[in-house]
Amino acid sequence: MPIKKVSFEETLGRHILPSKCVGCATCVIVCPFGCLEYADGRPRLVGECKACGVCAQVCPRYSFSMEALEKLTFGRERNPDEEFGIYRRLIAAQTTDVEIGRVCQDGGVVTTLLKYALESGLIDGAALSGISEDEPLKPKPKLALTVGDIISCAGTRYSYSPNMLAFKEGVKMGKKHLALVGTPCQIHAARMIQHSPLKRYANALKLTIGLFCTESFDYKGLVNGLLRGEMGINPEDVEGMNIKGDLMVRLKDGGVRRIPLEKAKKYAWNCSLCGDFSAELADISVGGLGLNGWSLTVVRTEKGEELFDGAVAEGLLRVRAINEDELPYKLLIRLSRLKRRRLANPE
Numbered sequence: 001m002p003i004k005k006v007s008f009e010e011t012l013g014r015h016i017l018p019s020k021c022v023g024c025a026t027c028v029i030v031c032p033f034g035c036l037e038y039a040d041g042r043p044r045l046v047g048e049c050k051a052c053g054v055c056a057q058v059c060p061r062y063s064f065s066m067e068a069l070e071k072l073t074f075g076r077e078r079n080p081d082e083e084f085g086i087y088r089r090l091i092a093a094q095t096t097d098v099e100i101g102r103v104c105q106d107g108g109v110v111t112t113l114l115k116y117a118l119e120s121g122l123i124d125g126a127a128l129s130g131i132s133e134d135e136p137l138k139p140k141p142k143l144a145l146t147v148g149d150i151i152s153c154a155g156t157r158y159s160y161s162p163n164m165l166a167f168k169e170g171v172k173m174g175k176k177h178l179a180l181v182g183t184p185c186q187i188h189a190a191r192m193i194q195h196s197p198l199k200r201y202a203n204a205l206k207l208t209i210g211l212f213c214t215e216s217f218d219y220k221g222l223v224n225g226l227l228r229g230e231m232g233i234n235p236e237d238v239e240g241m242n243i244k245g246d247l248m249v250r251l252k253d254g255g256v257r258r259i260p261l262e263k264a265k266k267y268a269w270n271c272s273l274c275g276d277f278s279a280e281l282a283d284i285s286v287g288g289l290g291l292n293g294w295s296l297t298v299v300r301t302e303k304g305e306e307l308f309d310g311a312v313a314e315g316l317l318r319v320r321a322i323n324e325d326e327l328p329y330k331l332l333i334r335l336s337r338l339k340r341r342r343l344a345n346p347e
């Protein structure tokens with residue numbers, strides 16, 4: 001698709017920044033003139049815009065077309081009955097790696113697949129979400145170059161992590177086989193890059209692993225408003241969080257506290273404009289839906305299937321079938337419909 005020459009102000013500045021920007025940072029990383037920086041979860045114009053139009057071309061909120069990106073990714077658009085997107089296989093999977101099992105969020109599928117991909121030379125780095133040194137609930141984009149790096153990023157931080165910034169770092173280092181892990185909006189942005197003429201970035205992106213996502217949260221809202229304010233929890237006492245119907249907070253003393261997801265909604269990130277629950281454009285999508293210690297895994301592309309089968313063949317993952325009458329399948333359908341409906345009828 002040729003790039004239309006328009007300025008940041010005319011496109012993203014006017015139409016996206018005021019209320020639609022999700023803060024994925026894709027516009028920031030691709031600006032060829034370094035005119036944009038990422039600050040407070042949003043792009044900011046810091047140089048004279050040359051109106052090259054590249055930023056608008058990759059923004060998942062500006063000219064996003066699921067149909068066009070499905071054709072790019074799968075060679076076709078979905079059929080109406082493909083409610084959670086095009087896929088090859090739906091299974092539950094769990095890591096066999098004891099170390100990963102100790103630190104992962106659900107079944108450790110994401111970390112295990114990345115470890116396998118790095119060790120077998122399929123990737124030379126991965127753009128992930130790491131943890132801030134002084135604030136363990138705060139995500140921080142991280143370019144993982146070793147298995148140790150990958151394992152250190154396991155687990156979910158529920159506030160927004162612009163992993164694209166780590167992807168850019170990898171491209172700048174000359175990495176040619178990068179993986180990107182991200183929420184559905186970040187996978188949309190990754191496909192927007194591949195749909196654009198930005199070959200330097202498109203060619204370096206070899207694998208996308210998407211995370212199921214109802215919504216992400218604003219970090220300050222999550223920590224100060226929800227944890228401290230509504231739940232009376234000191235964030236330093238938190239071992240981890242998960243979404244299982246409710247938002248669950250695991251404490252370091254072994255206790256578990258729950259709050260209905262509805263009550264957490266006022267701290268949500270700018271997610272109401274996303275109709276994709278299960279990262280429908282990823283090579284592989286993973287979530288914890290209705291499963292305990294296992295990941296519901298949607299293998300979508302041929303590339304994703306080769307990776308997944310390779311990890312299973314090496315004994316790195318154990319798998320079990322998921323049938324259409326089981327809860328995880330029903331939840332996947334229900335939450336996919338809910339999120340699409342929310343997009344069609346924003347609050």
Ligand SMILES: Cc1cc2nc3c(=O)[nH]c(=O)nc-3n(C[C@H](O)[C@H](O)[C@H](O)COP(=O)(O)OP(=O)(O)OC[C@H]3O[C@@H](n4cnc5c(N)ncnc54)[C@H](O)[C@@H]3O)c2cc1C
Binds near residue numbers: 107153156163
């Ligand atoms: C904001 C958010 C909301 C989610 N909501 C749901 C939900 O409603 N239902 C559901 O079933 N699953 C949800 N998930 C996915 C779920 O929490 C797990 O990430 C998924 O099940 C994979 O588990 P795992 O054990 O295979 O991953 P792990 O092996 O533990 O690996 C997790 C990977 O996630 C990456 N990561 C962590 N935090 C972030 C972040 N904030 N942004 C981007 N990447 C990150 C890390 O880099 C790591 O590579 C959500 C994830 C996020 C980030």
